[in-house]
Amino acid sequence: xxxxxxxxxxxxxxxxxxxxxxxxxxxxxxxxxxKRTMIDFQDLVYLRxxxxxxxxxxxxxxxxxxxxxxxxxxxxTLKVFTQGELENTGxxxxxxxxGDGFFTxxxxxxxxxxxxxxxxxxxxxxxxxxxxGYVVEPGITIPSDARSISVGVDGTVTVFKGSDESGSQVxxxxxxxxxxxxxxxxxxxxxxAATPASGDAVEGTASEEGFGSIQxxxxxxxxxxxxxxxxxxxxxxxxxxxxxxxxxxxxxxxxTANRLxx
Amino acid sequence: xxxxxxxxxxxxxxxxLALAHNLANVNTVGYKRRVSHYAxxxxxxxxxGPAASALAGGGAGPGRASMATDxxxxxxxxxxxxxxxxLSGKGFFVxxxxxxxxxxxxxxxxxxxxGHLVDGQGRTVAGEGGPVTVPTSVSPMEVDVASxxxxxxxxxxxxxxxxxxxxxxxxxxxxxxxxxxxxxxxxPTAATDTTVEQGFQEASNVDAVTELVGLIxxxxxxxxxVQVLMQRKGTGQDLLRVAMA
Numbered sequence: 001x002x003x004x005x006x007x008x009x010x011x012x013x014x015x016x017x018x019x020x021x022x023x024x025x026x027x028x029x030x031x032x033x034x035k036r037t038m039i040d041f042q043d044l045v046y047l048r049x050x051x052x053x054x055x056x057x058x059x060x061x062x063x064x065x066x067x068x069x070x071x072x073x074x075x076x077t078l079k080v081f082t083q084g085e086l087e088n089t090g091x092x093x094x095x096x097x098x099g100d101g102f103f104t105x106x107x108x109x110x111x112x113x114x115x116x117x118x119x120x121x122x123x124x125x126x127x128x129x130x131x132x133g134y135v136v137e138p139g140i141t142i143p144s145d146a147r148s149i150s151v152g153v154d155g156t157v158t159v160f161k162g163s164d165e166s167g168s169q170v171x172x173x174x175x176x177x178x179x180x181x182x183x184x185x186x187x188x189x190x191x192x193a194a195t196p197a198s199g200d201a202v203e204g205t206a207s208e209e210g211f212g213s214i215q216x217x218x219x220x221x222x223x224x225x226x227x228x229x230x231x232x233x234x235x236x237x238x239x240x241x242x243x244x245x246x247x248x249x250x251x252x253x254x255x256t257a258n259r260l261x262x
Numbered sequence: 263x264x265x266x267x268x269x270x271x272x273x274x275x276x277x278x279l280a281l282a283h284n285l286a287n288v289n290t291v292g293y294k295r296r297v298s299h300y301a302x303x304x305x306x307x308x309x310x311g312p313a314a315s316a317l318a319g320g321g322a323g324p325g326r327a328s329m330a331t332d333x334x335x336x337x338x339x340x341x342x343x344x345x346x347x348x349l350s351g352k353g354f355f356v357x358x359x360x361x362x363x364x365x366x367x368x369x370x371x372x373x374x375x376x377g378h379l380v381d382g383q384g385r386t387v388a389g390e391g392g393p394v395t396v397p398t399s400v401s402p403m404e405v406d407v408a409s410x411x412x413x414x415x416x417x418x419x420x421x422x423x424x425x426x427x428x429x430x431x432x433x434x435x436x437x438x439x440x441x442x443x444x445x446x447x448x449x450p451t452a453a454t455d456t457t458v459e460q461g462f463q464e465a466s467n468v469d470a471v472t473e474l475v476g477l478i479x480x481x482x483x484x485x486x487x488v489q490v491l492m493q494r495k496g497t498g499q500d501l502l503r504v505a506m507a
Contacts, residue, residue, distance in 0.1 A: 003279060004275075004278050004282040004283075005282075007279060007282040007283050008286060010286050011282070011285055018289065038341070038343075040291065040370045041287070041289060041290040042290060042368070042382060042383070042439045042440045043283075043290055043293055043436070043438055043439065043440060044438050044439075045438035046435075046436045046437070046438050048435075049276075066276075066329045067296070067329050067435070068276060068279050068280060068283070068329070069279075069283035069284075069287070069296060070283065070438075071286040072287045072290050075382035075383060075439070075440075076382045080341070080342075080343050081402075082343065082403070100404070179373055179376075179377055180375060180402065181401070182372045182373075182402070183372070183374075183375070196375060197374065197375060199374075199375035199376075199398070200375075202398060210400055210401060210404060210416060238470070239288045239289050239470070242285050242288065242470050242473070243286060245285075245477065246281065247282075249278065249477040249478070249480070249481045250282070252481050252485075253274075253275070253480070253485075256484060256485045256488045257271075259492075260488055260491060
């Protein structure tokens with residue numbers, strides 16, 4: 001009976017984790033390029049008290065065994081990389097990726113990180129950077145006398161100076177993709193890092209070979225859907241409640257048994 | 263007679279454990295609830311009070327009965343994730359492990375770094391002709407799965423999921439981690455009446471209300487058995503056995 005307490009406790013822990021994950025999703029409802037996370041649960045190992053096919057009486061075999069489960073455990077968190085809605089901001093350096101792909105970010109340490117948050121800026125040196133100030137690969141510098149900037153669907157960055165109507169290209173933003181984007185690790189600050197599970201980044205040109213296109217003047221909204229998150233939240237909360245109810249029921253049974261010896 | 267009562271109480275303890283396990287898995291994708299034999303005993307109106315212990319003695323015999331898995335369909339919940347696959351029907355996905363084939367209803371899959379389709383534990387999902395490989399040039403988001411299990415990566419066929427069914431599912435052994443193993447010598451057949459729904463997860467088939475009702479029944483039956491023991495002024499050994507159960 002005491003074992004069932006820990007079984008029910010695994011259920012409560014699991015629901016607690018679901019609530020935490022949903023809270024994080026909801027908190028990031030308005031974070032550009034954010035991808036919602038979900039948890040994949042699996043049942044825990046079973047204790048086999050009796051094998052199926054054992055003889056229960058002369059010549060009679062039990063058709064089923066007797067297995068007792070020991071609860072649930074979270075197997076993995078999964079980032080869901082469905083497309084977020086594109087929101088028109090009109091800002092020329094707000095870039096949204098429509099389709100598959102990530103921008104590559106170079107940290108001051110030299111490491112690469114990846115993001116779909118395309119709210120980009122220009123720093124004091126004229127480089128295109130993220131809102132945190134990290135350089136966006138391949139490190140494009142915008143001339144200081146540029147009047148306006150335009151980014152094409154294939155990532156080409158064109159600047160217009162003075163009365164120049166045709167503009168001049170100053171570089172091309174590249175995109176990367178992963179065999180298993182769900183395996184990327186979240187580093188906070190809208191950044192993702194490659195892991196052995198995600199596979200190596202494959203670099204390519206936007207709008208080509210399965211890469212998404214870059215939409216200037218748009219931001220990709222978070223793909224968190226409030227209604228479905230709230231529904232999941234209620235489900236998790238109720239599941240938490242009934243698991244605590246299981247503990248209470250077990251407690252009552254133990255209490256009853258205790259009456260025997262008192 | 264009091265041996266029957268303590269056996270019944272031990273059985274109720276195990277049934278309680280099974281109910282707690284079901285409730286812990288109320289949100290586990292592809293989970294199939296466990297039903298113990300005692301549930302059937304408890305459900306009969308006569309199964310209250312001292313009569314319950316008589317039932318344990320006459321029906322199941324002292325000691326534990328059997329635990330079966332209820333393989334009924336869970337409802338399908340839409341997630342929109344391309345590699346969330348739910349089965350509608352009686353079939354299973356096949357997982358390849360070092361210990362042999364395992365069978366699951368949890369179709370929350372992903373692609374590993376080698377491009378193979380794997381489950382949450384990293385076990386390879388079997389296709390009709392070996393593991394299914396998604397070309398690295400194709401995003402998992404561009405994988406389409408037809409209802410018969412055929413997979414298309416950006417429009418090009420890359421294989422077909424192996425879906426199997428068992429004539430008698432009652433012999434399947436729960437392995438934990440969402441997987442079932444077939445008993446020795448039992449070979450599955452190709453599933454005929456099973457369709458794959460892409461972008462859906464099959465919810466656990468645990469119905470919280472049913473399990474809670476079960477919990478109440480178990481608690482009350484347990485109480486009733488304690489009453490029986492008290493009335494019969496059970497020996498010290500009986501008390502000890504109950505306390506240890």
